[in-house]
Amino acid sequence: MQQTEIIRYALLAGLLITAYLLVLAWNQDFGSGARPADVDAATADPLFDLDSPAPGVPDPERLAAERTDPADDEVPDIVAGEVPTLAPETPGPAQEGLIRVRTDTLNVWLDRRGDLVKVTLPGHPVSLDAPDVPLTLLDRTPNFIYVAQSGLAGPDGVDARPQGRPTFRAERDLFEMAPGEDELIVPLVYEDEDGKRVEKRFIFIRGDYAVRLEYHITNPHPRPLRMALYGQIRRSGGQPPDYSPPGMGMRPYIGAAFTTEDTRYKKVSFSDLASGWESRVRGGWLAMLQHYFLAAWIPESDAEHIYRGRQRPDGTYLIEFIGPVVQVPASGTEVIAATFYAGPKIQSRLAEISDNLNLTVDYGFLWWISVPLFRVLDFLHGIAGNWGVAIILLTLLVKLALYPLSAAAYRSMANMRRVAPEMKRLQERYSEDRQKLSQEMMNLYRKEKINPLGGCLPLLLQMPVFLALYWVLYESVELRHAPFVLWIDDLSAIDPFFVLPLLMGATMFIQMQLNPPPPDPMQAKIMKLMPVMFTVLFLFFPAGLVLYWLTNNVLSIAQQWFVMRQIEQQAAAKASK
Numbered sequence: 027m028q029q030t031e032i033i034r035y036a037l038l039a040g041l042l043i044t045a046y047l048l049v050l051a052w053n054q055d056f057g058s059g060a061r062p063a064d065v066d067a068a069t070a071d072p073l074f075d076l077d078s079p080a081p082g083v084p085d086p087e088r089l090a091a092e093r094t095d096p097a098d099d100e101v102p103d104i105v106a107g108e109v110p111t112l113a114p115e116t117p118g119p120a121q122e123g124l125i126r127v128r129t130d131t132l133n134v135w136l137d138r139r140g141d142l143v144k145v146t147l148p149g150h151p152v153s154l155d156a157p158d159v160p161l162t163l164l165d166r167t168p169n170f171i172y173v174a175q176s177g178l179a180g181p182d183g184v185d186a187r188p189q190g191r192p193t194f195r196a197e198r199d200l201f202e203m204a205p206g207e208d209e210l211i212v213p214l215v216y217e218d219e220d221g222k223r224v225e226k227r228f229i230f231i232r233g234d235y236a237v238r239l240e241y242h243i244t245n246p247h248p249r250p251l252r253m254a255l256y257g258q259i260r261r262s263g264g265q266p267p268d269y270s271p272p273g274m275g276m277r278p279y280i281g282a283a284f285t286t287e288d289t290r291y292k293k294v295s296f297s298d299l300a301s302g303w304e305s306r307v308r309g310g311w312l313a314m315l316q317h318y319f320l321a322a323w324i325p326e327s328d329a330e331h332i333y334r335g336r337q338r339p340d341g342t343y344l345i346e347f348i349g350p351v352v353q354v355p356a357s358g359t360e361v362i363a364a365t366f367y368a369g370p371k372i373q374s375r376l377a378e379i380s381d382n383l384n385l386t387v388d389y390g391f392l393w394w395i396s397v398p399l400f401r402v403l404d405f406l407h408g409i410a411g412n413w414g415v416a417i418i419l420l421t422l423l424v425k426l427a428l429y430p431l432s433a434a435a436y437r438s439m440a441n442m443r444r445v446a447p448e449m450k451r452l453q454e455r456y457s458e459d460r461q462k463l464s465q466e467m468m469n470l471y472r473k474e475k476i477n478p479l480g481g482c483l484p485l486l487l488q489m490p491v492f493l494a495l496y497w498v499l500y501e502s503v504e505l506r507h508a509p510f511v512l513w514i515d516d517l518s519a520i521d522p523f524f525v526l527p528l529l530m531g532a533t534m535f536i537q538m539q540l541n542p543p544p545p546d547p548m549q550a551k552i553m554k555l556m557p558v559m560f561t562v563l564f565l566f567f568p569a570g571l572v573l574y575w576l577t578n579n580v581l582s583i584a585q586q587w588f589v590m591r592q593i594e595q596q597a598a599a600k601a602s603k
Contacts, residue, residue, distance in 0.1 A: 125196050127212055129203040129230045132368065133160065138193045140214050140226040142174040145368045152268055154507055154516055162268065163319055163368050171342050172261045174321060174366055176239060180254040180351050184216060184224050192216040194226055208232045221246040235369025236379055241362045243354050251354040255362045257323035258346040259314050263296045266316060278317035282345045283386055284333050285310045291385035294335055299343045304334040311380045312345050318503040324365040324380045325349055370503040373400070387501055395494035400502060407504070413517055414510030417499065417570055421577040424491060425585070432582070436589040445470060499570045510569065517570035524565050526572040531561030533579035540586050
């Protein structure tokens with residue numbers, strides 16, 4: 027086989043490997059099929075009573091009895107049981123109305139059990155065509171269920187009453203954050219017939235998507251009360267109703283994610299939830315993910331919790347945490363708290379809320395390259411004030427960092443192009459003797475000091491960086507609805523007039539003209555078709571990705587032309603001596 031053919035096949039293999047890795051990533055992250063919920067079953071109980079305990083799961087009392095520690099008065103560290111079976115109840119007049127909360131970042135609807143049954147994000151419109159319609163993250167409709175629940179389980183938990191979960195009362199039905207107000211507290215109060223008082227307090231902070239949940243428990247009894255906080259996210263399978271893929275049918279991962287003792291970021295797909303999943307973690311978090319946004323429960327970090335997920339009989343999926351039993355002293359008070367996040371995947375904020383929560387911005391197996399690339403991109407955006415300009419500057423910096431590798435490749439290509447006439451003469455002279463042709467070509471390479479593989483390896487080494495940058499541009503919520511210039515008002519959507527893809531195809535064609543011609547006619551035809559195929563492919567890619575590829579092509583053409591000119595000048599100077 028001729029050395030030039032080796033180069034072509036190696037480059038083709040590199041492209042195939044890249045495509046294969048992308049297909050694997052899409053299949054792993056985006057291909058989890060989820061069975062939609064049975065609508066009739068899912069909406070049979072509008073207040074969504076909790077499930078019955080799983081068979082064979084011990085409850086807190088059983089755990090306490092099985093302890094080897096002889097201290098009978100010690101509170102068990104972990105609640106392994108689930109909220110006991112709850113009796114169905116019919117919503118009364120007091121339960122029918124929802125409590126609405128308005129802040130600068132969140133619109134929240136709470137039912138009378140203190141569950142978040144709808145959340146919209148006023149700072150993130152559902153589309154640029156409807157700028158006044160906020161994106162709906164959580165919702166409860168006949169066709170789609172996505173709600174967050176919380177309560178107090180355990181021996182004395184108010185949600186474990188035989189008569190069902192309690193109904194809270196609020197002082198009004200609308201709570202709105204006033205201008206200049208940094209904090210909004212929404213208190214919901216429940217008092218039972220024995221005098222036990224529970225205040226379920228939601229605390230909203232201006233400019234934040236994290237909501238702090240606090241249970242303030244007052245115990246009037248002469249004995250301690252034992253309770254455990256739990257939090258749940260219940261969701262129908264599949265993409266949100268108003269979701270439209272950002273081109274080419276690409277489907278980002280949608281499903282559950284946890285942090286565990288062994289894995290900082292563990293995705294548990296809907297199909298895995300159908301089989302049941304459980305883990306014990308100190309601190310930790312659980313989340314439901316979709317493209318650009320997530321909902322997550324983050325309990326206190328100083329205690330061990332049980333995390334689990336499963337599919338309900340109605341077809342919806344449930345993930346939950348159950349905290350340790352907390353003892354409310356006799357004639358005393360206690361506060362149990364957790365944090366709920368509903369909003370965009372802003373890496374810096376997620377990292378502040380909990381360890382590893384920022385990993386929900388899923389950059390795939392090349393995250394260790396993608397994370398620093400995004401930090402640089404974010405820094406450049408702070409300077410330029412435009413994400414499109416930041417992408418161009420980032421591509422330039424990456425190109426400069428990889429300049430030695432790409433320059434070596436282009437020098438090899440330039441030398442191959444320089445000796446192309448001589449190679450063609452050898453092919454014509456030894457067309458009937460492949461062995462002799464290969465020998466003469468190797469002699470030519472040694473004479474001209476050309477490495478036939480020199481143009482291949484450097485380009486292959488750059489592919490991980492290109493793939494990592496691809497995921498940065500695809501996964502970063504900051505680029506959603508981010509304008510560039512003129513007609514490109516959303517870098518996360520396709521170019522409406524296909525100008526960028528066409529320019530990208532043109533630059534790719536120019537690159538092909540700068541490369542040495544393939545010796546095999548079939549290869550030459552394939553190489554001529556590649557710009558056309560890539561142009562068609564990129565018609566349906568988000569504009570931010572096409573802008574990156576276009577910029578990279580332009581910079582590559584400039585660098586390749588510069589290197590080729592140097593090689594030609596050196597050859598001319600050598601020939602004139």
